[in-house]
Amino acid sequence: MVKITVEPEDAQNVKSLVRIALQNELKAFKAGIARTQKKLEELETKHHMSTEQFYARFNRGEMGDDFQYIRWAGEYETLQQLRRDHDDLSRTELCS
Secondary structure, eight states, rough: OOEEESSSSTTTHHHHHHHHHHHHHHOOOOOHHHHHHHHHHHHHHTTTTTTTHHOOOOOOOOOOOOOHHHHHHHHHHHHHHHHHHHHHHTEEEEEE
C-alpha cells in the first residue's frame, strides 16, 4: 500500500483536496474501464470470440496484422492497464 503524508500549514484542507482528487481519478478509471469493456464486447460479438481467446491467438501470430486486430489487442492491453492503475490508486492511503 502506498501512503501519502501531508504536512503543510493547512494539512486538513490539502488532505481534503487530495482525497477528492483521488476519488475523482478513481471515478475516471471506472468510466474508462466501462468504455473499454464495451468496446471489447462489441469486438467479441463481431468476431464470435472472447477477448482472451483472441489475444492468445493474436500473440501466437494466428490473427495476422490487420488494423482491427491490432486495435482489439490495444483495447485489451488498455483495459489491463486501467485495472492495474485503478487497483493501485484504490489501495492508496492518506496519512496525516
